[in-house]
Amino acid sequence: MYFGLSEDQIFFQENVTKFLEDQASLDVIRAITEGDAGEAQKEINSGLVNLGLSALLIPEEFGGLGLDLLFATAVSQSLGGGVAPISYTGSFVMAPLAISHGGSKKQKEKYLTKMSENSIRFGVGFSEYIGARDGSAIEIKNNKISGRALFVLDAQDASHLMFADSSGAIGIVASDAPGVEIIQLTAVDKTRSYSEIKLNNVDVDVLELTISSKDAINKSIDGGRIILAADSIGASQRLIDKAVEYSKERKQFGRVIGSFQAVKHMCAEMTSDLEPCYAMVWHAAHCFDNSPGEARLMACHAKSHVSDISKTIAKKATEVHGGMGFTDLMGVHYWFKRIGVNRQALGAPEVVREEAAKIQNF
Amino acid sequence: MDLNYGPEYEEFRKEVQEFCKKWDGVNFTKTAVVPMSMSFKETGKTVSRSEWQSILIDQGYFARSIPKEYGGFGGHSDVIKNRIIASEFSNAKIPPAMGGQGIDMLVPTLLELGTEDQKKQYIKPTLHGEMIWCQGYSEPNAGSDLASLQTKGELIDGNWVINGQKIWTSTAQYSQMMFCLVRTEPDAQKHAGISYLLIPMDTVGLDVRPLVDMTLKSGFNEVFFTDVTIPEGNIIGKRGEGWAVANATLGHERGSLTDPNATVNRVNSLIDRMKEETLDGRRLIDIPVYRDKLMALQAKVMAFQSNSLRVLSSKLNKGQDTKIAGMIQKLVGTELRHELEGFAVDVMGEIGTLYEDSPNLRDNGSWQFLYMLYLGLIIGGGTSQIQKNIISERGLGMPREPKVQGV
Numbered sequence A: 001m002y003f004g005l006s007e008d009q010i011f012f013q014e015n016v017t018k019f020l021e022d023q024a025s026l027d028v029i030r031a032i033t034e035g036d037a038g039e040a041q042k043e044i045n046s047g048l049v050n051l052g053l054s055a056l057l058i059p060e061e062f063g064g065l066g067l068d069l070l071f072a073t074a075v076s077q078s079l080g081g082g083v084a085p086i087s088y089t090g091s092f093v094m095a096p097l098a099i100s101h102g103g104s105k106k107q108k109e110k111y112l113t114k115m116s117e118n119s120i121r122f123g124v125g126f127s128e129y130i131g132a133r134d135g136s137a138i139e140i141k142n143n144k145i146s147g148r149a150l151f152v153l154d155a156q157d158a159s160h161l162m163f164a165d166s167s168g169a170i171g172i173v174a175s176d177a178p179g180v181e182i183i184q185l186t187a188v189d190k191t192r193s194y195s196e197i198k199l200n201n202v203d204v205d206v207l208e209l210t211i212s213s214k215d216a217i218n219k220s221i222d223g224g225r226i227i228l229a230a231d232s233i234g235a236s237q238r239l240i241d242k243a244v245e246y247s248k249e250r251k252q253f254g255r256v257i258g259s260f261q262a263v264k265h266m267c268a269e270m271t272s273d274l275e276p277c278y279a280m281v282w283h284a285a286h287c288f289d290n291s292p293g294e295a296r297l298m299a300c301h302a303k304s305h306v307s308d309i310s311k312t313i314a315k316k317a318t319e320v321h322g323g324m325g326f327t328d329l330m331g332v333h334y335w336f337k338r339i340g341v342n343r344q345a346l347g348a349p350e351v352v353r354e355e356a357a358k359i360q361n362f
Numbered sequence B: 001m002d003l004n005y006g007p008e009y010e011e012f013r014k015e016v017q018e019f020c021k022k023w024d025g026v027n028f029t030k031t032a033v034v035p036m037s038m039s040f041k042e043t044g045k046t047v048s049r050s051e052w053q054s055i056l057i058d059q060g061y062f063a064r065s066i067p068k069e070y071g072g073f074g075g076h077s078d079v080i081k082n083r084i085i086a087s088e089f090s091n092a093k094i095p096p097a098m099g100g101q102g103i104d105m106l107v108p109t110l111l112e113l114g115t116e117d118q119k120k121q122y123i124k125p126t127l128h129g130e131m132i133w134c135q136g137y138s139e140p141n142a143g144s145d146l147a148s149l150q151t152k153g154e155l156i157d158g159n160w161v162i163n164g165q166k167i168w169t170s171t172a173q174y175s176q177m178m179f180c181l182v183r184t185e186p187d188a189q190k191h192a193g194i195s196y197l198l199i200p201m202d203t204v205g206l207d208v209r210p211l212v213d214m215t216l217k218s219g220f221n222e223v224f225f226t227d228v229t230i231p232e233g234n235i236i237g238k239r240g241e242g243w244a245v246a247n248a249t250l251g252h253e254r255g256s257l258t259d260p261n262a263t264v265n266r267v268n269s270l271i272d273r274m275k276e277e278t279l280d281g282r283r284l285i286d287i288p289v290y291r292d293k294l295m296a297l298q299a300k301v302m303a304f305q306s307n308s309l310r311v312l313s314s315k316l317n318k319g320q321d322t323k324i325a326g327m328i329q330k331l332v333g334t335e336l337r338h339e340l341e342g343f344a345v346d347v348m349g350e351i352g353t354l355y356e357d358s359p360n361l362r363d364n365g366s367w368q369f370l371y372m373l374y375l376g377l378i379i380g381g382g383t384s385q386i387q388k389n390i391i392s393e394r395g396l397g398m399p400r401e402p403k404v405q406g407v
Helices: A007-023 A026-033 A038-051 A069-081 A089-102 A105-116 A215-249 A261-290 A292-320 A322-326 A332-344 A349-359 B007-022 B049-059 B079-092 B101-113 B116-127 B242-256 B260-276 B288-316 B323-327 B329-353 B363-379 B384-395
Strands: A122-125 A137-141 A144-153 A160-164 A170-174 A180-185 A194-203 B133-136 B152-156 B159-166 B177-183 B194-200 B206-212 B219-231
Touching (some): A007 A038, A026 A332, A069 A215, A069 A261, A089 A105, A089 A122, A089 A144, A089 A215, A122 A194, A137 A160, A144 A160, A160 A194, A170 A194, A215 A292, A261 B323, A261 B329, A261 B384, A292 A322, A292 A349, A349 B288, B007 B079, B079 B260, B079 B288, B101 B116, B101 B177, B152 B177, B159 B194, B177 B242, B194 B219, B260 B288, B260 B363, B288 B329, B323 B329, B329 B384
Parallel strands (some): A122 A160, B133 B177
Antiparallel strands (some): A122 A144, A137 A144, A160 A170, A180 A194, B152 B159, B159 B219, B177 B194, B206 B219
């Protein structure tokens, strides 16, 4: 019995962390989010793809690395820690999962091989299946797709897009197909892209197994939720580390503020709230591949619980920094905002908890 | 990640399940102290507490790694087997072996630091439930700052003569023995002046007065010492080493307070209750606000359970670092349980406040009882605030409070 990340997973995770420390300093991230460093963002992207991120979850027979979700989860912690400006959750996790579980043999061959080479890349718009906001809706009929999808993940660099209708059928379109209109949204987190997409009678390739089964869409969303939870864990840990570090340097009343119990207890609370989240998310990722009976409930609970914990940590860690925490200069807000979007994406906590109740037939 | 225990352990699990089937519905004789959260059917299988201890020891389900000569099973320590036993017993509602301060704290201390004679004299009757111990640590002016304790012991003519007062002493009213921290070296620095003494409770001059707690059920005591005289040899370790001796077991208590399986079982009981209980004719589980909070709590409990698996794993796999994961167990476990029991009271509303033998009482009044009891456990064994000091100082490397001059 061994509960935890393997040596390989930790080694890979550390490589991603180190790469981000070298290539994506806060100054670089700041420039990217201000729209001044497109080249730097491309370099970070290709560096991470070279490490294998686009191929992690793609089966070996299609040229991928054939790793499990726990591996992808370990990576996600690093990406959250470094507020990495990369399309990971949608493009590299949810899309391969959706196609692997929902595609016919032909569809898998058509897409997965190119995805592992990173010659095509997907944006993912499943919000209308999870919980449609503002009246958005997707309709798939006679090999055409129409409607409006809100909050599509990772559409910015995507050559292809996938959408789901309310029945869980997944349709794929080319980003540049006639009738596709992509509108960039501006969310608080500018390290990743969020879009509104309008579709007007666009040619669609529907993933064959998703016509009659929700398994593929559920698998893709469960995986995405676990990955977002892991991203928030990485971001939260970085915030705690920053808060503790700052509290050991900053002096008031002749003492470092980290020697005051008011501050120490905030840090102890953050760390004791976060620590079980690691175990929970790893456990959920493990069940995702090994224990299908428990997998859905654990994915839901991991997403909503980590969202709640990381929200509290984002607040407390900012407070430990005092007024500096509120400034752009200190940059704590990059993690605060990343956590803020992770919390709402793929289902806000209350939405996901209602799903958890339904999964248990309550 | 590998959550399988392997075929050998699955065999063992079957064996434990067989045992549970055989003893399904086992009940204790009236004099035994029975945990409040357990309820027993009348099945005719009635044993005394100490008979049950013997049955469990013979089977290897209790005191596994304690040598036979001291009354244990004489096997190897096996964390996984312990876990399987705990979870199967809990599932089958079979009463676990007796715990308590003698078994959980004194026995490990004796095994580590006691003399051969002390081990032979005390361990066996303690394991068999024939010798109950209480812990004489806290004093009215020495709580979180335990090392400032003032109960005095003087060596006079080959005997320790003890004067002073202890408080929060659970089970003192039916204990035969007390292990006690006493200041024997008044001139030494505060931590170096304490000795760990073993005191028979029937010694002349020792007075136990009950201290009723808010649950009105489980009892603490105050214990007063007036020239209580015991032999010089009733000491573990040397004079002045008592603080180190006590610390050898304090970690043990913090770990044992929180059982993740028990918490999971409580969530499941709460779900059952919320399916039965109604508000304006609607089942509580169908009411969105309650439903949402229930799911949030279930998720929290799941996280705590996964954390415990990780801590378990670090005991089996050398080199796995789970320092903080282990350090938070007492804080998180007790706070979570208090929150869970309190939420159950909330969903039942007025009915949740019913107590003792009231009409319309639900589940023996256990929700309200444990809601209060866990507040005591949050405070006892190192308060939540002390836990946060430990986590921030030892876990996160934050500076200690500056020492006040002259204390």
